Amino acid sequence: MQAKRRYLLVFVVAFLTFWYFGGYHLRHNNELVFEIEKLSEYVSVNGIETGYLIGRRERFSLDEKKHCSMETCFDFSRCEKDFKVYVYPQEDSSVPSPSYLKLLNVLLESRYYTADPKEACIFVLSTDTLDRDRLSNDYVRNMQSKLQRLPHWNNGLNHVIFNLYSGTWPNYTESDLDFDYGKAILAKASMSDSHVRAGFDISIPLFLKIHPAKGGEPGSASANNFPLEKTYLLAFKGKRYVHGIGSDTRNSLYHLHNRKDIIMVTTCRHGKSWKDMKDERCDEDNKEYDKYDYETLLQNSNILSSSTRFLEALQAGCIPVLLSNSWSLPFSQVIDWNKAAVWADERLLLQVPHVIRSLTPSKILQLRHCKTQVLWDRYFSSIEKIVYTTLEIIHERLPKQPIWDGTVWNQFPGALVTLSTFQTLTKIFHFV
Secondary structure (H helix, E strand, O other): OHHHHHHHHHHHHHHHHHHHHHHHHHHHHHHHHHHHHOOOOOOOOOOOOOOOOOOOOOOOOOOHHHOOOOOOOOOHHHHOOOOOEEEOOOOOOOOOOHHHHHHHHHHHOOOOEOOOHHHOOEEEOOOOOOOOOOOOOOOOOOHHHHHHOOOOOHHHOOEEEEEOOOOOOOOOOOOOOOOOOOOOEEEEEOOEHHHOOOOOOEEEOOOOOOOOOOOOOOOOOOOOOOOOOOOEEEEEEEEOOOOOOOHHHHHOHHHOOOOOOEEEEEEOOOOOOHHHHOOOOHHHHHHHHOOOOHHHHHHOEEEEEOOOOHHHHHHOOOEEEEEOOOEOOOOOOOOOHHHOOEEEOHHHHHHHHHHHHOOOHHHHHHHHHHHHHHHHHHHHOOHHHHHHHHHHHHHHOOOOOOOOOHHHHHOOOOOOOOOOOOOOHHHHOOOO
């Protein structure tokens, strides 16, 4: 009996020794990994990031085959005399979509246009490239062969391709435009950071077919005719995908919906086979979704969680809340979205209400009136302004061109008004 007790005591001591010395290293190493991967339990409003700084997210594409920079994939010598844009003549059998036709007409009527390809710095296709969804009526087939027939294609050198397509549900294969764009600059909507070739491609806003070619409606908040306190603090109304990319975040939005000042409603009632794939919450979500009108939410919310309706949120004077960790915001090369949007980490979704409630009324007023409206009016309210902004970002990249600082781009009246093509500040004022 005494021997058994001694053996038991030795075993216990040995186990405790191993646990303390050997297990410590095991626990310590596991804690290091956990510390790296875990998210903080609380985010202070002082530490939360609203938007991001200009250029912070610009980095080289992970796809080395399509890595380009202005130095390696652009011929600066074509732009030494002037910054002109050549638009290829339309093929007789090719009829562009209404949106692309607006874009082409904007270029043809612009100060940038030249009918002589020898004078051109930039080339734009007449063939519609906006929608690359194979199921769309606007999808243009045999794009590769069409490109090869262009007399100045040269593997896309000095070409700009405008595109609004980011794949189709459920996979959204972003990089697949169904043709090789080579060295062409992509002016593309809904680009992710990993697909933007830094300092080369340009992220543009996703605009609808009804977006005006020129002019555009002024921002709803620009006339100071709105109450600061609105019915809803935060609102979202949109589709919910039962599975596929983007489903996780939207499937969790119902946790934030309180039917009072935060309205988060989704529907899985879309697509031909939604009934076959619906989950146990679809019927309830659809019923709640039908209770709210989108336009009413838009006009009666301080802040709007949106991505595809990003421009509508800006026009309405709503502060965009972006639940995405990888989206390259439109014109982020020059626009400081830190002053006009709230970028919420989608992994910290349940903290969003606290962050939003922590914004002071003066901060909300500043973001809504002073920032969203200026950006909408100057760069987004028409296709013309979207195209001009795209071209001027490229123009700034050329050698010996002045680079407008963030103040010029992000304050009234905006960079498009103070371009050297019109009048510079030094030309306006004559010093005696």
